Amino acid sequence: xxxxxxxxxxINGPADIRKTSKKCVVNRRTFLLTSGIATATVMVAMxxxxxxxxxxxxxxxxxxxxxxxxxxxxxxxxxDFYYPDEGAxxxxxxxxxxxxxxxxxxxxxxxVAFNYICTHQGGPLHGTYKxxxxxxxxxxxxxxxxxxxxxxxxxxGQAYQSLPQVLLELEGDDIYAVGMFGLIYGRYDNLKx
Amino acid sequence: MGTxxxxxxxxxxxxxxxxxxxxxxxxxxxxxxxxxVYRWPLKGGAQGGPxxxxxxxxxxxxxxxxxxxVAPNQYNVVSHNxxxxxxxxxxxxxxxxVNTNGDSSVRGGAIAQKVYNPQTPTRDRLKSPxxxxxxxxxPVSWDFALDIAAExxxxxxxxxxxxAYAMKMFSYGFMENTYAVSKFALRHISTANFTFHDTPSDVxxxxxxxxxxFDNFGPSYQDWHDADTLMICGTDPYETKTILFTQxxxxxIQNGQKTxxxxxxxxxxxxxxxxxxxxxxxxxxxxxxxxxxxxARVIVENGWEDKEWIKKWVNNKFESSSGFGQGTRxxxxxxRTTWGKFHTKDYDDWKKWLLAQxxxxxxxxxxxxxxxxxxxxxxxxx
Numbered sequence: 272x273x274x275x276x277x278x279x280x281x282i283n284g285p286a287d288i289r290k291t292s293k294k295c296v297v298n299r300r301t302f303l304l305t306s307g308i309a310t311a312t313v314m315v316a317m318x319x320x321x322x323x324x325x326x327x328x329x330x331x332x333x334x335x336x337x338x339x340x341x342x343x344x345x346x347x348x349x350x351d352f353y354y355p356d357e358g359a360x361x362x363x364x365x366x367x368x369x370x371x372x373x374x375x376x377x378x379x380x381x382x383v384a385f386n387y388i389c390t391h392q393g394g395p396l397h398g399t400y401k402x403x404x405x406x407x408x409x410x411x412x413x414x415x416x417x418x419x420x421x422x423x424x425x426x427x428g429q430a431y432q433s434l435p436q437v438l439l440e441l442e443g444d445d446i447y448a449v450g451m452f453g454l455i456y457g458r459y460d461n462l463k464x
Numbered sequence: 465m466g467t468x469x470x471x472x473x474x475x476x477x478x479x480x481x482x483x484x485x486x487x488x489x490x491x492x493x494x495x496x497x498x499x500x501v502y503r504w505p506l507k508g509g510a511q512g513g514p515x516x517x518x519x520x521x522x523x524x525x526x527x528x529x530x531x532x533x534v535a536p537n538q539y540n541v542v543s544h545n546x547x548x549x550x551x552x553x554x555x556x557x558x559x560x561x562v563n564t565n566g567d568s569s570v571r572g573g574a575i576a577q578k579v580y581n582p583q584t585p586t587r588d589r590l591k592s593p594x595x596x597x598x599x600x601x602x603p604v605s606w607d608f609a610l611d612i613a614a615e616x617x618x619x620x621x622x623x624x625x626x627x628a629y630a631m632k633m634f635s636y637g638f639m640e641n642t643y644a645v646s647k648f649a650l651r652h653i654s655t656a657n658f659t660f661h662d663t664p665s666d667v668x669x670x671x672x673x674x675x676x677x678f679d680n681f682g683p684s685y686q687d688w689h690d691a692d693t694l695m696i697c698g699t700d701p702y703e704t705k706t707i708l709f710t711q712x713x714x715x716x717i718q719n720g721q722k723t724x725x726x727x728x729x730x731x732x733x734x735x736x737x738x739x740x741x742x743x744x745x746x747x748x749x750x751x752x753x754x755x756x757x758x759x760a761r762v763i764v765e766n767g768w769e770d771k772e773w774i775k776k777w778v779n780n781k782f783e784s785s786s787g788f789g790q791g792t793r794x795x796x797x798x799x800r801t802t803w804g805k806f807h808t809k810d811y812d813d814w815k816k817w818l819l820a821q822x823x824x825x826x827x828x829x830x831x832x833x834x835x836x837x838x839x840x841x842x843x844x845x846x
Contacts, residue, residue: 311610347544358526360526390535391573393528393530393533394529395530414710429570430570430573432472432535432537432574435474453474453536454536457528458525458527459477460474460475464514
């Protein structure tokens with residue numbers, strides 16, 4: 272089996288980015304592209320067929336929901352919304368960090384959105400945004416803190432997973448939520464509850 | 465195949481009602497939190513459902529906070545009886561001690577990830593002895609490796625004596641391992657060059673403490689919770705013994721326990737204590753000894769020590785010398801050769817010694833540790 276160079280590039284990032292130390296901060300385009308390719312890779316392994324569309328299948332099943340306008344966001348002032356539905360633990364926040372972030376959209380790649388429920392034991396992270404560290408937390412239950420510039424990876428604490436990140440799309444000035452990275456606390460499937 | 469690029473999962477399979485349930489304990493630190501493994505075969509495709517009567521947890525999904533949620537990191541597929549099985553490893557929600565109500569650290573919370581699965585990074589696991597032949601490490605059979613180890617060992621003992629055969633072991637492993645390795649070293653090889661855990665030779669890591677008559681594993685988790693004042697030196701248990709902190713110390717801090725941390729970094733547990741009436745002495749690494757000595761000096765100079773407790777519980781000279789099985793008194797030859805040779809005779813002699821040390825002077829200790837000497841004398845708030 273020959274190794275697809277495009278796949279390697281998708282895994283490790285473009286050659287010029289690979290040289291820097293910012294591997295863990297991928298831009299939105301790279302990670303959507305990557306999720307598409309990696310998903311296709313799993314299929315290739317199963318069906319040994321090629322040429323599957325590089326469509327991010329993981330993202331496509333989620334509702335596309337208008338959540339706000341880019342021009343109305345102020346740095347370090349989170350806005351709340353619900354996603355992917357309005358059921359339990361759908362509380363989410365969008366914030367303009369003023370600092371480039373993994374998955375960030377907008378001209379400064381600094382607008383990100385996350386679920387509000389701690390991925391340890393379901394503590395509420397509402398109102399815990401820390402502008403100095405661009406973090407959510409500490410969680411009132413067991414003190415986990417999450418880095419919003421790095422896909423919600425935890426800084427310190429007990430959470431089992433990164434904080435689920437809401438994937439965003441910008442259309443003109445409108446911001447849409449279009450998918451999620453990571454399982455929301457309390458649910459066994461993001462879309463089934 | 466393993467996912468070459470980390471794409472966070474957005475769902476997990478739930479265990480069916482008839483899944484095997486195995487109780488176990490976390491193997492990371494000595495806190496020993498209770499865990500449960502849920503296991504069921506891939507064959508047949510059985511899966512649990514979101515209603516309480518459809519899954520092995522007996523709960524409805526979505527679950528409540530502190531509930532039986534399963535993070536994708538807590539799921540894996542393993543080989544059991546040569547058949548692939550789903551496993552879910554989660555803190556035991558039925559625990560009434562240690563990790564009460566099923567709390568867990570990030571280490572224990574992700575135990576499922578380290579279970580052997582050739583499709584994950586655990587494929588790198590060492591599965592047989594390796595011997596370097598022609599410059600390359602090659603897997604060999606256990607019989608072959610043991611033959612070589614025995615030959616080399618016999619040669620070393622014959623040529624240089626039993627003490628040239630050194631053995632270092634881990635002592636918090638299974639009792640069977642500890643027993644077998646100790647017996648092999650002490651009875652069969654008969655080497656004095658043997659030690660366990662964190663010590664360079666067969667001694668305690670806290671000799672003075674043990675010689676004074678205390679067992680450093682004495683306190684129960686309830687004691688950590690019930691203490692009015694708790695001084696923690698050189699560690700933040702939130703990071704190292706997480707459940708001891710979040711289940712036992714943190715509630716105590718909320719109830720007014722005065723918690724004093726000595727440590728160079730303001731880690732999360734220290735920051736929490738500080739915000740809730742605790743004190744952080746931000747000393748330079750390795751300077752705990754003069755700082756602790758200075759604190760002890762202030763206590764004894766002011767007569768604030770618990771005289772009754774010291775009289776009742778601290779060893780006198782004869783008790784230190786005659787004590788056996790603790791600290792430097794682990795073996796008969798240590799017991800004989802250390803009789804009467806302790807640094808101080810008893811509490812009063814220790815006090816005299818402490819007051820004579822220049823580094824126990826608070827200003828000197830503060831200079832060594834590069835801290836504000838006044839900080840330690842501030843009344844604790846909260």
